Amino acid sequence: MGNAFTTRDLRKVYGEGPAAVHALRGVDLEIPEGEIVVLLGPSGSGKSTLLNILGGLDRATDGQVFFRDSELSAMSDAELTRYRRDHVGFVFQFYNLMPSLTAQENVELVTEIARNPLSPEEALALVGLEARADHFPAQLSGGEQQRVAIARAVAKQPDVLFCDEPTGALDSVTGRAVLHVLRDVNRKLGATVMIVTHAAAQAAIAHRVIRFADGAVQSVTVNETPASPEEIEW
Numbered sequence: 001m002g003n004a005f006t007t008r009d010l011r012k013v014y015g016e017g018p019a020a021v022h023a024l025r026g027v028d029l030e031i032p033e034g035e036i037v038v039l040l041g042p043s044g045s046g047k048s049t050l051l052n053i054l055g056g057l058d059r060a061t062d063g064q065v066f067f068r069d070s071e072l073s074a075m076s077d078a079e080l081t082r083y084r085r086d087h088v089g090f091v092f093q094f095y096n097l098m099p100s101l102t103a104q105e106n107v108e109l110v111t112e113i114a115r116n117p118l119s120p121e122e123a124l125a126l127v128g129l130e131a132r133a134d135h136f137p138a139q140l141s142g143g144e145q146q147r148v149a150i151a152r153a154v155a156k157q158p159d160v161l162f163c164d165e166p167t168g169a170l171d172s173v174t175g176r177a178v179l180h181v182l183r184d185v186n187r188k189l190g191a192t193v194m195i196v197t198h199a200a201a202q203a204a205i206a207h208r209v210i211r212f213a214d215g216a217v218q219s220v221t222v223n224e225t226p227a228s229p230e231e232i233e234w
């Protein structure tokens, strides 16, 4: 299989003049399709900025970024929106569920507009929450709410799932259950899964670990035998 993403000398500057922040300082990466990729690095090193650009939520200041053979950095806003809608799912630290909707209705927000969605039941079954479909977010634990958020993100069968600190608000037992679900999504749907985390131990479950420092890639490590989420502790 080819690459899900390729970046060439990718740069991002926020602001101008003396106040300019160089968040990405020339990032060259190749990310093969179908992997679990963990991005590590100190706070402010540019991880979320990279995720947002790969996910079509933001644009680079300079350089190129490709999804497969399509150059995201050359797309119009409308094309970028279509890319996001057709190919990308997002999971954030704080679930972002609609409190007035049940788990199933939260997932339906996506399945009603996607081109080739799973059914809401299938999506909830994938995260092990089929029995909680009629529960509201306030009736679910943090880990369960995150699993609903994952069900919502994967219901459209995205090619790529971006997860920004998906376990950041969870204890490690609950966090492991969430990582387990992300691994299932990678295996069962074949989605490339990119996870930004501060918990370095989570790198053990990845096929590829990218370490960031000061807006640049410090190292890329390939794990021949990724660990199971049950084996790690943070």
Ligand SMILES: Nc1ncnc2c1ncn2[C@@H]1O[C@H](COP(=O)(O)OP(=O)(O)OP(=O)(O)O)[C@@H](O)[C@H]1O
Pocket: 014, 015, 021, 022, 023, 041, 042, 043, 044, 045, 046, 047, 048, 049, 050
């Ligand atoms: N919208 C923005 N405007 C100005 N500066 C920004 C903006 N977003 C991010 N930055 C700056 O860009 C740099 C990289 O930020 P980014 O959020 O990508 O880092 P990160 O590695 O994800 O950090 P964390 O682990 O704390 O989430 C930081 O110095 C940050 O302050």
